[in-house]
Amino acid sequence: DAKTTQPTSMDCAEGRAANLPCNHSTISGNEYVYWYRQIHSQGPQYIIHGLKNNETNEMASLIITEDRKSSTLILPHATLRDTAVYYCIVRVLYNQGGKLIFGQGTELSVKP
Amino acid sequence: GAVVSQHPSWVICKSGTSVKIECRSLDFQATTMFWYRQFPKQSLMLMATSNEGSKATYEQGVEKDKFLINHASLTLSTLTVTSAHPEDSSFYICSASRTGWGSNQPQHFGDGTRLSIL
Numbered sequence: 421d422a423k424t425t426q427p428t429s430m431d432c433a434e435g436r437a438a439n440l441p442c443n444h445s446t447i448s449g450n451e452y453v454y455w456y457r458q459i460h461s462q463g464p465q466y467i468i469h470g471l472k473n474n475e476t477n478e479m480a481s482l483i484i485t486e487d488r489k490s491s492t493l494i495l496p497h498a499t500l501r502d503t504a505v506y507y508c509i510v511r512v513l514y515n516q517g518g519k520l521i522f523g524q525g526t527e528l529s530v531k532p
Numbered sequence: 533g534a535v536v537s538q539h540p541s542w543v544i545c546k547s548g549t550s551v552k553i554e555c556r557s558l559d560f561q562a563t564t565m566f567w568y569r570q571f572p573k574q575s576l577m578l579m580a581t582s583n584e585g586s587k588a589t590y591e592q593g594v595e596k597d598k599f600l601i602n603h604a605s606l607t608l609s610t611l612t613v614t615s616a617h618p619e620d621s622s623f624y625i626c627s628a629s630r631t632g633w634g635s636n637q638p639q640h641f642g643d644g645t646r647l648s649i650l
Binding site: 456466518 | 536538566568575576577578581623625627629636638639640641642643644646
């Protein structure tokens with residue numbers, strides 16, 4: 421089973437920041453938090469990942485609480501193309517690859 | 533960036549046919565690849581872990597004789613759905629991550645194969 425819980429859906433106005441929360445209260449000390457998104461009928465797209473420090477890249481920022489029991493993905497200026505299902509995943513350590521167990525994700529709708 | 537390619541993108545075939553789906557890592561080597569399936573309006577479900585040069589590891593409830601996995605090289609894994617039936621119709625997606633870069637390297641996904649069995 422997935423080790424994360426996310427809201428089923430969220431709306432965001434175009435141009436505003438989208439803040440997507442995720443709870444992972446049973447995360448282990450050496451498990452990473454990953455974020456992916458899936459646009460309809462495509463494979464998931466990697467966004468960002470982190471262990472305990474906040475992370476930022478060209479797509480988004482990831483804020484992880486100090487106790488690591490929750491995190492927030494921030495899309496700073498949402499566009500209509502950011503409409504997708506966003507998955508927060510705690511990566512299960514498994515040989516060299518580390519398998520991903522997907523939960524139900526958050527369906528983000530960016531509206532004009 | 534890392535690219536994973538799947539082929540074919542979609543396939544329609546008759547019940548009882550076996551269907552092979554290819555997953556290639558185009559610009560990196562991948563000791564491990566993963567196969568998922570996704571039904572409409574549902575999340576991705578991990579089916580199996582494909583290991584180069586050894587047997588695949590299947591998730592609980594996935595029939596290994598039904599879904600044959602071969603990972604013969606560091607850039608290619610194949611999934612064969614044997615004697616496919618309409619209930620096997622689904623969206624099949626593979627992923628891979630770079631070999632030897634540590635277990636925290638992100639997995640990159642192919643664009644999926646939509647399989648329809650008539």
